[in-house]
Amino acid sequence: MTKVGLQALLSHWLRNPMQLFTLIVGLSLATALWSGVQAVNAEARASYDAAAQTLGEGRFAQITSDDGAIPQADYIRLRRAGWLISPVVEGRLDGVRLIGLDPLTSPSGLATMGADDGNLTIDALAGGVLFATQDTFERLGAYDITRVVTPDAAPGVIITDVGTAQRLLGLENTLSRLLVSPTQPIVQTPLAEVAPHLTLRAPQDGSDVGRLTDSFHLNLTAFGLLAFAVGIFIVHGAIGLAFEQRRPVIRTLRALGFPLRRLIALIAVELLVLSLIAGAIGVGLGYLVAAALLPDVAATISGLYGESVSGTLQLRPEWWLSGLMIAVGGTCMAAAASLFQLARMPLLASARPRAWAMQAGKGRMYQAGLAVGLLVLAGLLGIFGSGLAAGFGMLAALLIGAALALPVVLDRVLAFGASRAKSVTAEWFWADTRQQLPGLSLALMALLLAMAANVGVSTMVSSFRLTFTGFLDQRLASEFYVYADDADQAAELQTYLTPRVGKVLPIQSANQDVRGLPSEIYGPTAHSTYRENWLFLQSADDAWARIEAGEGAAINEQLARRAEIAIGDDITLAGEAFPVLGIYGDYGNPIGQIIVTETTFKRLFPDIRPNRFGLRMDAADVPVLTEALRKDFSLADAQMVNQAGIKAFSLSVFDRTFTVTGALNVLTLAVAGFAILMSLLTLATMRLPQLAPVWAQGLTRARLGRIEIIRAVLLALLTAGLALPLGLALAWTLLAVVNVEAFGWRLPMFLFPLDYARLAVFAVGAAVLAALWPARKLARTRPSDLLKVFSNER
Amino acid sequence: MNVRILLPLLLPCAASAQGFAGLGTASEGFATPERPAIFDFETDHGPHPDYRIEWWYLTANLQDGDGTHYGLQWTLFRTALAPDEGEGWSSPQIWMGHAAVTTPTHHYVTERLARGGIGQAGVTAQPFEAWIDDWQLAGSDFDTLNMTASGPDFAYDMDLTAQGPLIFHGDAGYSVKSADGQASYYYSQPFYEIDGTLTLPDGEVDVTGNAWLDREWSSQPLSENQTGWDWFSLSLDDGKLMGFRLRQENGSHYTSATWITPDGETTAYPDGAFQADPVSFSDVGGRQIPTQWNVTLDARGVDVDVYALNPKSWMATSVPYWEGPIIVEGSHAGVGYLEMTGYE
Structure with missing residues (x-):
């Protein structure tokens, strides 16, 4: 009997290969997204561990x-x-x-x-x-x-x-x-x-390189979790739909006397096998994703933190196991609910059309309550929380709360649309869309999360880039930089360069702990370059003039935040106290920095002599000077840096940082689009009983198909509308909460409406693409199939 | 990584057929001891870099004012990776220090490792100084020494004064270790009076007693089929006895002994004269270690039972072994030290 039951269950897939395909692809994509991110993470972390061991740092x-x-x-x-x-x-x-x-x-x-x-x-x-x-x-x-x-x-x-x-x-x-x-x-x-x-x-903690790289990994982990959430939504949807599609088979088997327990066991085993297959495919895909991303991750990390990550991928059991776990675990979670329902449903009720979809709608009030609770929690964490954990907790509460709120909000919006409808067709359209909502809501939630992540991350990246470009202009104000081999050569260089360029600005630094944090102290020559280009985030009155007069020091934001130093507080440098007169932004620098005047620096550190020089000069003369220095001082190319080169390099580093997150965004969006396609495809067959009467009353199949597409566009647009504020909240959390906790500096947030508009177009495009096929299928449904609806139930 | 990196380096095949700690490995390029042994003091108190291994090995039996027994060990090993000396980090000489204090209830052990050539460890003959890190055994001459060592949970600072002459084992310092003829240069100063302070976790303890310093160097002291040894130094009523038993793979033993009279006259006894047989075993961290022995040297009427002051005197160092003070009863009474290797 078991064999016959199994044959009956499996024959369903044979008759509907498309459903099997969507189930497997959905599961595989979710797994791929998760395991891809995990693979990148595990690989990078393993490299760090090796690096940390070598250095003994920390x-x-x-x-x-x-x-x-x-x-x-x-x-x-x-x-x-x-x-x-x-x-x-x-x-x-x-x-x-x-x-x-x-x-x-x-x-x-x-x-x-x-x-x-x-x-x-x-x-x-x-x-x-x-x-x-x-x-x-x-x-x-x-x-x-x-x-x-x-x-x-x-x-x-x-x-x-x-x-x-x-x-x-x-x-x-x-x-x-x-x-x-x-x-x-x-x-x-x-x-x-x-x-x-x-x-x-003392052993380093808090301010070391390990902590900084951790923060980068927190970013990756956050995306991993997002991928997990999207993946679970999709797995849940795919499994739920697979049950829904097979209700008639189940009903028939049970009506024929097949024991419920054995049926449940058969389905469980079948799903386990399917999830293992899909999981394996997903892990393979994840490997490809990770292999494609890893060179960028490696470049990002070595550029940002000076730590190297091997650019090649090794198969690490922890990530492929976790990939399989997500596929199997997600399937189990989703299947448990469905099997529970199956066990409790009356024998014949299980074939009621759309039972599963309607079931999902019943818990809507609970869902709304939970959503409000999570959003309130996010708000509270934002106001009262502190630490990285609170930042990420806030992110999670915000994202899940918003996802749960989505169906409720959409339902209210559609109800409002229905109340404004003028024609019968329009009224039917609104009502029908509303009725479809429960079946689509999981896919739409996935779309919402994907879009919000996209908005949030692109806002963060672009804000970062704008701020950083400004910062580079401020920092690399000199046109040309020269590095000497040693102090003697530095002295010769200074003599040589002084008559040849506009101004030679010696750069000298000393390392010292300030309030227990490793810091660098700089003593730049007083020059308008600094006054004009270095902008303070906070400062006392007349800060530059007083610093130039040797009355105080300026410190970077990292030091100010970590050591909790405010304007006017004293810091001790080489045994002497200086009031802090200004705090400046210093992005990408892991350690503290202090600026005093050249005179003060020479008094504090008489033994340290400059070995680097910033040269103010006509940018056009740079190539000539480069050649002259190469000839007269045998300076290597690496010892002469043209400011444009540094800027380009620094910018490329920061751009690469986010290539990874960008690629993950695109993937997430693609998976969400696929989820919509899957939901629509399944709903299309289930909805024939609702469409047949409309068709019978005169709406052509072609028009029904077009309405399907319009519906997809409408839902995608509404979701996009909700994703925008969510994404901005996400960006704010990343910039103002997570970044401060992880990196020690806060970034100003800029808005990029064009980017958001482009994203909305992409999302709608994805929805249209997803709706196209089901719509076309609907438009080509044989009239006899539609007529059958009236002759028997299905 | 120290241990894992060092073991193969110092001891090419610690657990294989080449004897305990690789001491049975062939030693191409290194000098080998030859008969007759001719010593040149003070120079020979210093290192012999052309030999592969060498040690300055001091053990002491001590008592505090209450009569409580203590044992103390201070050892500096030299191992050469190549038969020469070089300046700086390129020196092929490696130094290893072991220090221990044994009480009836505790056994404190620590180990130090150092490269030769950079000044972190070494030995000079005149004035005599043997040191590794902050540990030292040093004095204006070999008869008057100060000795210090420290570990995470103990330290000591002792003064030593020799009350008798150096004595030479085997054939005037040429000590044969196997039937195949492997040998080492081996002499001792067993007549040190010692006093000083032990710093233990419970506080400082003033102690006095007797110390025994062994000097030995060679390039391949063991035969390939020898797996370990049991070495005894006994201070008895009417003289001192050094005896060892080298265990061979086939279960047989190779023994050797030196009887030392109170004024320093020695008699060497060939293989078989000295007998040592385990009486009972103790479980030390899962190993069965013989901590009570019957020791006989018929020629001197010696038939004694020796037992460990603290059976847990395990040296958990990179080359592990058992080393601790013993109490002697039977035909003669006294104290001494026991070293057992190859029980890992």
């Missing part, structure tokens, strides 16, 4: 010096005073980051030298062996040193022994920093007695 306390170089003798003195520390030498070789570690003393958990298999030999220590990925080695020039390809190494980083690194980098007897082991002996001479010029920094 997890270990460190001993550093103000000028970035620690004599090796200090290291030995500290070890002999009982300090369990490990040396790190760091630098760039052919543009690749080279890190030298001492494998004997480095704290456990730090990057491996690829020696788990025991192949580390005397060569690794004394003769020199470089460990890196193949990609990284390809960027390195020719050196007569053994290379060991280590797939697990952090991308863009070469690990080697500390001695080898010193030799390659020309840093003999010098160390970059010292990692402090978490376990120290009970007897130890204080640092201040052994090496008073060195600073012990």
Whole structure:
């Protein structure tokens, strides 16, 4: 009997291959979207972990010096005073980051030298062996040193022994920093007695690179969740419809005496198999999506944060498993409700047309209540919440609340339309659209979320870009920048350049912790360039004049927010207190920054001399000067930067940041469009009993088809109308709540009506495309099929 | 990664057929001990970089004012990756320090690792100084030393004064380790009087007692078929006894012993004269370790039972082993130290 039941159930798909297709494609797309995002996320995170391990950043306390170089003798003195520390030498070789570690003393958990298999030999220590990925080695020039390809190494980083690194980098007897082991002996001479010029920094938290990259991942995760929500809506719709479509089969089987339990079990197994197949297809598609996106993610991260992410994708079990889970789990959730209904429905009632769709409408009051509750929660979180979690909680409450509210709002709008209808046809149109709403609402919710995300993210991206362009104009005010090899060359360069250009602006900086946060202190020469181009977000009266007179300092927004420094507060620089007179925007910089005048800087840090210069000059003379410097000082191209080049580079970095999110938006929209198509296709067959009387009363099939399209356009437009405010709320949350919590700066929000209009056109286009086929099918329905409606129930 | 990276590096095949900790591995390019052993002091108190392994190994039996027994260990190992010395980070010499304090109830252990050539660890013969990080064993000469070490939960600072001469094991310091003829240079200073302060989690304890310093270097001291050893140093009523039993894969043993009179005269005993047999075992972290032994040296009428002061004296270091103070009863009474390797 089981076999016969199974045959009957499966034969439904044979007779309606289109329904099987939509079910599988819907499930696959939802899975693909989710697993694609997860794959990108997992890959990027794995790369970070490798990078974080290599650097030991964040997890270990460190001993550093103000000028970035620690004599090796200090290291030995500290070890002999009982300090369990490990040396790190760091630098760039052919543009690749080279890190030298001492494998004997480095704290456990730090990057491996690829020696788990025991192949580390005397060569690794004394003769020199470089460990890196193949990609990284390809960027390195020719050196007569053994290379060991280590797939697990952090991308863009070469690990080697500390001695080898010193030799390659020309840093003999010098160390970059010292990692402090978490376990120290009970007897130890204080640092201040052994090496008073060195600073012990606590393990980083809050302000480190890891936190910044986390915020980028939060963005990706937010999109992952959005993809999940859209995916669940679609899975739910697809499964619900699959049940609805097969009610007659189920009714017949049950009427013939097929046991309910066995029927439910059969359906459950069948759905499980289908969801596994669809899930597998989805994971495959997700892999393709991720592979296509990953180079951009890699570029974004290395551009923004200086961390490298490998540009290739590895199959990681966590994401393909999570993809399958979403397909199977989503199916189970959706099927559980339907199976529950099936178990409880009277035997013959289960064939009632549109029972499932009407069922969905019944809970509308609950849904409205829940929606209002969630929207109120979002508002409360926005006003009273703090922290990233609150920001994302607000996003979630806003999105889900709005999605749940959609059918209710649309219903009210359609009711209003019906009350204004003048003709019979129009009245029927409104009423019929309203009646169709329950069956379409899941697809429309998906469309709403997709569009809102699109509006929100494009607003954020464009606002970011506008602000950033302005910021670059302010920051890169000089036409040309020159970097010297060392202090001596810097002095020569300054003498050489002064008569040749409009103004030489030396750039000098020192590193110091300000209120416990790592910061850079700059001492620019007083010049109108700064006064004209640096705009304060907040400032005291006459700020620039007072800063130029040495009366105070200006700080960046990150430092102000993280250390909670307000205008007028004092900060301590090299033991001297300065009032903060201005706070300026400093986008894309992970650490604190302080500006004092050149005179003050020289007094505070007498040993530090400028090695970079900004040159104010006629932009047309830049090529000539470049050539002259190349000849007279043998400066490499990398040491001379033309402002236009930096700007273009910086902008491209920021544009790439959002290529990923843009691509995800398009995908989400496409999936939402597909959901509409699916719903319409299914409704089309189910609605024949409602359309047949209208047709019988004289409305032609062609006109019915056109009305279908108009209906789709109307619903899409109404959804777009609701998506706009939702998207703007989303953008506001991202810019003013999430961004501040994650990055430390708030961005002004700009509106881009043209973009929104274009998006509305796309959404309507997607809806029309989705409606086209069902409409065409309707227009071509054989009159005999319509007539059948009157001869028997279906 | 220290341990995982180091083990294969220091000890090419810790668990294979090449003896405990790779000490049975062939040592091409390194010097090997030769007979007759000729020593040159003070120079020979310093390192011998052309030999693959070497140690300065001090153990002490201590008592506080209440008569409570303590044990103390201070060891500096040198391992060469190549038979020479180099300046800076390119030195092929690797140093490893082990320090421990044993009480009847606790066993405190810590380990340090260092590269040679950069000053973080090393040994100089004159004036004598052996150090790794903040640990040191140093003095104006080999007879008067100060010794310090520290770990996360203990530290000590001790003074040592030699009350007798250096003694030489085997054939005047040429100590044979197997029937195949593997050998090491091996001498000791077993006559140190020691006093000082232990810093333990419960506070400081003033202690006094006797210490025994072993000096040994070689390039391949074990035969390939030897899997570990049980080494005893006993301070008895009428003399001192050093004896070891090397365990071989086929279940047989190779033994060797030195009897030391109170004025420092030595008698070496060949394979078979010294016998040590486990009496009972203790479970130490899942391993069955013989912590009570019957030890005999018939030629001297020695037939004693020795048992561990603290059976949990496990050295959980990158090369793990058991090392702790023992109490001696039977034909002779006394204290001593026991080291057991190859039980991992």
